[in-house]
Amino acid sequence: MIHISGLNKSFGKQTVLNDISLEFSGGKVICLIGPNGSGKTTLIKCLLGLVIPDRGIVKMDTRDMLKDWTCRNAVGYMPQILRFPEQIRMKSVFELIKDFRSDFQNYDEELIESLGLNLIMQKKMGTLSGGTRQKVSAALAFLFRPSVLVLDEPTSGLDPVASEKLKNKIRKERQRGALTFITTHNMSEVEELADNVVFIVDGKIRFYKSVDTIMNETGEMKIGRGLAKLMEANGYA
C-alpha cells in the first residue's frame, strides 16, 4: 500500500534520513522505534508531505505522495504536540477540519463520544488541558475513516482509560484494513499493538521485522525483552 525507496533527507550538514527503503501493506500496525532524534518523526512527516525529502520516492499504491496532495484524503494524522488556536471552540475546530474533505459525509465519531469530547464541544481550545487537546487531535485523525493512520506518540499524554480506548480503536481500524504507523518509546504499547517493528538509529533502518520473527529469532516470550536484545545487538546506545 505504501512504498518508500531511496529516501534521503538532511537538515544542513546533519543527515536525518539515510537511504530509507520500506514496503508496507494494509491491515497492519507498524511501530517505529528508536532513540530521540533518530528520524522517526521526519520519516512520518515525509508521508504527510510536511517534510520534503532531498531524494527518494514515497508512493501510495501508484500515486506519488510527495507531489499529489489529494493522497492525503486517505491519511489521518495525529501530531505529537499540538497547540490549537486558543479562542476557537472545539466545535469549530472539527468543522474546520471537516471542511477540507467537504464531499465526505460518513464521519467516524466513535472516539469523540467514547473520549467524552461531545460533552465539551462548546469549550474554547485555550481552556483545555494538554491531555484533552491530545484527545481532540486523536478524534480528528480517525474522523474520515482513513486507510493510512499516522500517530506520533499517540498515548504519551493520555490517562490510562483514554489510552486504552485509543488502543482499542487502533485495533478496530486494523480489522477494517487500515495501515497504522505509530512512533513510540513505550515497549508495552509495541507489545500490545504492533504487527511489524521498524527500528531507526541515526536515520538508518537497523531492522524491519514482524513481531513473530523477533520472538523466534531471540527466543524470548515477551516482545519487550526480545526487542531489547535486538536493539542492543543493533547499536542502541
Place this chain on the structure above:
Amino acid sequence: MLKVFSYVFQEVFRNRMLVFYSLFLFLLSSGLFYFGADSSKAVVSLLHVVLLVVPLLCIVFATIHYYNSLEFIELLLAQPVPRRRIFTGEYLGLSVAMTLALLTGLGLPVLFWDTSAASLFLLAMGVMLTFIFTSIAFFASVSSTDKSKGIGTALIIWFYYAVIFDGLVLLVLHYFSDYPLEKVVLVLTTLNPIDLARVFVLLKLDTSALMGYTGSLFQSFFGTIWGILFSLFFLLLWLVIPLWLSIRIFTRKDL
C-alpha cells in the same frame, strides 16, 4: 480557504492586543480632532503616529501569530489541501482583522470629525500599510524556523523603514547637496513604503507648500493622476513581492 480565513479572523479579532490597538487609535484620533483647533494639524499629528504604529503593530502581531499557530498550521497542511491555500487564508484572515481594527480605531473618528481628502487618504494609507507590513512580517516568519530570530528580523525591518531609511536619505541629501537631487529623492521615496504613504497624505494638506522646492516638485508630480498611479503601483509592489516570496518559501518548506 474561506474556513481557514474565518478561523484566523476569529482568533485574531478576539485577541486582547488588537482591542488595545483599536482603543489606542480611537482615543488618540478623537482626542486630536476634539482638542485640536485646526483639523489639518490633527491629521499631520495623526499621520506621524499612524506611520510608526501601524507598521510596528502589524510586524509584531503577524510574526507572533505565525509562530504561535505553526503547530496548528502543520495539522492543516496534513489535510488534503495545497499549501498555497492555507497560506493565503492565514494572510488574509490576519490582515483583514487588523484592517478592521484600524477602521474602528481610526476610521470612526475620521468619519465623525473630519472627512477631508487628507484624512480619508490617511485612512487608506493605514489600510495599505497594514497589508504591506503583514506581508513583510510573513516573509520574515517563513524565512526562519527560529521564533526569536524571526521576530528579531521583522523588528529590524520595521526599524529600518521607520527610522534608519530617512536618516540615510538625509545623508545623501547632505553630501550631494551641490547636485540636483529632486529626481533622486523621488526614486528613493519609492524604496520605502512608509515614505510613499507619507507623501501621499502630506500632498493633500496645505503644509506641502512649506516643503520648499522638493515639495513643489513632489506636488507637481505626485499631485497628478499619473503621480498617484505611480505611487500606488509601487505600494502594490511592496505588497506583492514579499507575499510572492513568502508563498514560494512556504510551499517548499519543511515543517
